[in-house]
Amino acid sequence: MIASVQIQYASANAEHAAKDTSDKQSNETLPSVGEVAVSTEDYERSAPVDWPDLVMRIQRGDDSGMEDLYRLFSRGIRFYLCRQLGMQELDDKVHDTFLIVVQAIQRGDLREPDRLMGFVRTVVRRQVAAHIDHVVHSRRDELHLDVGVRVADGRRNPEQNMVFQQKVDFMLEILSQLSERDREILNRFYLREETQEEICREMALTETQFRLLKSRAKARFGEMGKRKLQQKALVPFFSRVSAG
Amino acid sequence: MNGGIDRHFAEEVWEEYAMGMRSEEDCRLLEEHLLVCSGCQDLLAEADEYIRAAKAALSRTPKALSKPATAAVALAVALQMFHLP
Numbered sequence: 084m085i086a087s088v089q090i091q092y093a094s095a096n097a098e099h100a101a102k103d104t105s106d107k108q109s110n111e112t113l114p115s116v117g118e119v120a121v122s123t124e125d126y127e128r129s130a131p132v133d134w135p136d137l138v139m140r141i142q143r144g145d146d147s148g149m150e151d152l153y154r155l156f157s158r159g160i161r162f163y164l165c166r167q168l169g170m171q172e173l174d175d176k177v178h179d180t181f182l183i184v185v186q187a188i189q190r191g192d193l194r195e196p197d198r199l200m201g202f203v204r205t206v207v208r209r210q211v212a213a214h215i216d217h218v219v220h221s222r223r224d225e226l227h228l229d230v231g232v233r234v235a236d237g238r239r240n241p242e243q244n245m246v247f248q249q250k251v252d253f254m255l256e257i258l259s260q261l262s263e264r265d266r267e268i269l270n271r272f273y274l275r276e277e278t279q280e281e282i283c284r285e286m287a288l289t290e291t292q293f294r295l296l297k298s299r300a301k302a303r304f305g306e307m308g309k310r311k312l313q314q315k316a317l318v319p320f321f322s323r324v325s326a327g
Numbered sequence: 328m329n330g331g332i333d334r335h336f337a338e339e340v341w342e343e344y345a346m347g348m349r350s351e352e353d354c355r356l357l358e359e360h361l362l363v364c365s366g367c368q369d370l371l372a373e374a375d376e377y378i379r380a381a382k383a384a385l386s387r388t389p390k391a392l393s394k395p396a397t398a399a400v401a402l403a404v405a406l407q408m409f410h411l412p
Contacts, residue, residue, distance in 0.1 A: 155363055156363065158368065163361065273378060274385045
């Protein structure tokens with residue numbers, strides 16, 4: 084598994100560099116989870132981070148250390164917490180996480196400064212686990228029932244629901260154009276969550292055939308989304324022309 | 328492999344991560360990178376949304392039911408048709 088990550092790692096870097104550049108030019112196209120507010124400051128960062136220096140500055144209580152820590156991790160922590168737990172009290176959770184990280188660093192709990200990313204991840208995961216535990220217990224106390232709990236708030240506003248419905252319609256259109264066998268492959272992967280290995284074995288597919296089908300469907304989905312955006316952009320133009 | 332800032336992961340890796348198909352060790356590397364990489368956060372957000380749309384659309388197609396579920400539905404229909412208990 085690690086080997087396959089490594090292979091895909093390298094090829095992704097070139098594409099990603101181009102994506103970063105185009106994203107810098109157009110902040111409004113940045114996708115987000117729910118309504119998470121994002122900053123693009125970290126796009127500006129290009130120099131490698133000197134982790135021991137950063138940790139030392141935080142330990143000293145140097146403001147620049149705190150600022151750099153926030154600049155590096157704020158969007159990521161926010162993203163991770165929002166994805167796992169939803170938007171509710173997100174600012175407070177992000178703040179609490181930073182506080183825990185800074186206090187732990189100042190206490191000397193981080194013994195290897197180069198492992199700062201792993202350390203922050205551990206703190207964030209513990210925050211998520213603690214929150215889930217709290218929600219489960221409080222609901223159990225309220226209901227006196229041991230029921231499944233959805234922790235992340237999946238509710239969306241009407242506009243978001245409409246956009247999502249549009250995406251489902253795109254997907255339905257794509258599916259209608261596929262052969263029954265290809266639909267079965269996507270069905271097995273996305274709906275029944277069978278692994279690539281299982282699907283390839285049972286349907287006599289090569290890994291390449293499987294990947295190609297998936298990536299074509301996704302590319303088509305992306306094209307349809309772009310076309311819809313372009314149509315939207317043209318609506319005001321046509322309405323001006325017809326009014327004039 | 329080091330989970331660095333300057334290296335990135337492919338779309339399909341994030342898709343598999345979103346679907347819980349990556350090992351614990353992979354998840355560690357991916358999540359560490361995710362904390363400091365806005366580009367990969369965007370890829371994961373896109374993957375989440377795509378998977379949601381795919382699941383919703385696929386669940387509306389006739390092939391959505393798993394094999395045992397299809398058999399159960401067929402049996403229920405047959406029982407109804409022949410007024411069997």
